[in-house]
Amino acid sequence: xxxxxxxxxxxxxxxxxxxxxxxxxxxxxxxxxxxxxxxxxxxxxxxxxxxxxxxxxxxxxxxxxxxxxxxxxxxxxxxxxxxxxxxxxxxxxxxxxxxxxxxxxxxxxxxxxxxxxxxxxxxxxxxxxxxxxxxxxxxxxxxxxxxxxxxxxxxxxxxxxxxxxxxxxxxxxxxxxxxxxxxxxxxxxxxxxxxxxxxxxxxxxxxxxxxxxxxxxxxxxxxxxxxxxxxxxxxxxxxxxxxxxxxxxxxxxxxxxxxxxxxxxxxxxxxxxxxxxxxxxxxxxxxxxxxxxxxxxxxxxxxxxxxxxxxxxxxxxxxxxxxxxxxxxxxxxxxxxxxxxxxxxxxxxxxxxxxxxxxxxxxxxxxxxxxxxxxxxxxxxxxxxxxxxxxxxxxxxxxxxxxxxxxxxxxxxxxxxxxxxxxxxxxxxxxxxxxxxxxxxxxxxxxxxxxxxxxxxxxxxxxxxxxx
DNA sequence: TGAAATGTTGGGGCG
DNA sequence: ACGCCCCAACATTTC
Numbered sequence: 031x032x033x034x035x036x037x038x039x040x041x042x043x044x045x046x047x048x049x050x051x052x053x054x055x056x057x058x059x060x061x062x063x064x065x066x067x068x069x070x071x072x073x074x075x076x077x078x079x080x081x082x083x084x085x086x087x088x089x090x091x092x093x094x095x096x097x098x099x100x101x102x103x104x105x106x107x108x109x110x111x112x113x114x115x116x117x118x119x120x121x122x123x124x125x126x127x128x129x130x131x132x133x134x135x136x137x138x139x140x141x142x143x144x145x146x147x148x149x150x151x152x153x154x155x156x157x158x159x160x161x162x163x164x165x166x167x168x169x170x171x172x173x174x175x176x177x178x179x180x181x182x183x184x185x186x187x188x189x190x191x192x193x194x195x196x197x198x199x200x201x202x203x204x205x206x207x208x209x210x211x212x213x214x215x216x217x218x219x220x221x222x223x224x225x226x227x228x229x230x231x232x233x234x235x236x237x238x239x240x241x242x243x244x245x246x247x248x249x250x251x252x253x254x255x256x257x258x259x260x261x262x263x264x265x266x267x268x269x270x271x272x273x274x275x276x277x278x279x280x281x282x283x284x285x286x287x288x289x290x291x292x293x294x295x296x297x298x299x300x301x302x303x304x305x306x307x308x309x310x311x312x313x314x315x316x317x318x319x320x321x322x323x324x325x326x327x328x329x330x331x332x333x334x335x336x337x338x339x340x341x342x343x344x345x346x347x348x349x350x351x352x353x354x355x356x357x358x359x360x361x362x363x364x365x366x367x368x369x370x371x372x373x374x375x376x377x378x379x380x381x382x383x384x385x386x387x388x389x390x391x392x393x394x395x396x397x398x399x400x401x402x403x404x405x406x407x408x409x410x411x412x413x414x415x416x417x418x419x420x421x422x423x424x425x426x427x428x429x430x431x432x433x434x435x436x437x438x439x440x441x442x443x444x445x446x447x448x449x450x451x452x453x454x455x456x457x458x459x460x461x462x463x464x465x466x467x468x469x470x471x472x473x474x475x476x477x478x479x480x481x482x483x484x485x486x487x488x489x490x491x492x493x494x495x496x497x498x
Numbered sequence: 499t500g501a502a503a504t505g506t507t508g509g510g511g512c513g
Numbered sequence: 514a515c516g517c518c519c520c521a522a523c524a525t526t527t528c
Contacts, residue, residue, distance in 0.1 A: 258499085413500090417500050419500065420501060483528095503527070505526085509521090512517085512519105
């Protein structure tokens with residue numbers, strides 16, 4: 031008779047190394063069942079987007095391969111599946127790593143209660159953040175709302191734990207358990223639009239590991255300088271791997287802690303998660319209530335132009351097309367396109383959040399919410415209302431040769447650097463030589479920067495005046 | 499992790 | 514030699 035097993039229920043922690051739930055389950059010297067459940071109920075009310083689904087498919091594939099195809103896949107109601115599996119295998123406990131989005135916390139609490147009723151242990155582990163959001167508070171015992179004090183306090187009061195090793199010997203539960211095929215989860219899109227994403231990424235723990243070591247070897251020294259240049263692969267590109275938990279944040283920290291500017295970025299992730307934990311309404315509501323009444327425009331034409339990368343501002347269009355083609359956008363460009371949507375087009379940040387949610391492979395509720403509220407000026411430590419990015423100047427500053435623009439906006443490939451961020455300033459004859467016909471194969475700017483800026487300033491200024 | 503407007507300074511051209 | 518103007522270049526303020 032086999033010993034009773036432990037079920038390790040995997041969610042956004044598809045890795046072997048530094049996976050506490052898995053590590054401590056293995057330590058019990060009993061068989062383990064590695065389980066992944068695809069559950070639309072569990073995702074509610076934030077069902078994962080199309081690009082993330084693609085990633086999840088490949089992440090699951092890679093993970094299963096790394097454990098000799100021993101991953102049990104299921105689809106449906108979480109509780110039903112856990113109870114059925116536990117009963118069938120006489121499992122005594124279910125181990126998992128904590129999740130931090132409000133809906134996930136509440137789901138896990140419900141599962142825990144129900145499982146306990148049936149005499150099952152439902153054991154939480156800490157593995158996906160450097161700091162538990164409930165543990166880092168300011169002197170008044172309240173959550174930080176400004177980044178710098180948050181970071182300073184984190185540095186002062188918290189040590190980061192060493193990552194756990196890969197369990198030496200995993201003893202898998204040996205009797206046959208029903209598992210769905212990966213394809214049965216139906217995660218891949220019907221139409222083939224994932225080619226660009228496929229070329230850009232390598233989901234899974236091994237892919238994450240490679241990305242990290244290449245970053246450590248080639249980019250870390252120049253990170254502070256290169257991280258703002260979108261034509262250079264100067265960032266770590268770990269965001270989707272981190273979102274799916276294919277690499278542990280503690281491991282990333284352990285390899286990069288002496289890089290001050292990168293460390294600050296890692297702690298922005300912590301900050302975003304802490305904010306979402308303490309302000310669970312923020313995915314749909316602005317943190318600062320006065321923004322509830324902001325007169326956002328509903329302009330479907332502008333919104334579509336933005337989504338498709340047809341705004342007539344090259345750096346914005348390049349960013350939106352990079353997103354569409356690769357499922358990712360460079361951080362600097364995210365700020366530029368975000369500012370453009372909310373300040374030039376005066377479209378609600380929520381539209382931006384929804385689009386990013388569906389198209390980003392790294393779509394993460396905490397980071398996405400924080401980023402959009404930041405750029406709209408309605409969130410924590412937000413950009414002040416008058417900080418309006420000039421897409422031309424941002425382009426000239428961070429993509430001086432126009433390499434990034436030309437990669438994603440090929441219709442401008444012959445435009446000289448001087449005009450690459452303002453093609454509308456060229457003489458008609460020059461444009462013709464470059465093969466550009468404004469309004470035909472590349473749009474005129476959909477709004478005039480100067481006018482849009484003045485108008486936005488007026489709207490935002492009224493808002494601050496009203497609230498006084 | 500802004501940009502534009504406004505202010506100040508100093509060199510050079512010029513009468 | 515000198516004052517005046519122009520205008521970069523940089524600094525400060527404002528949105």
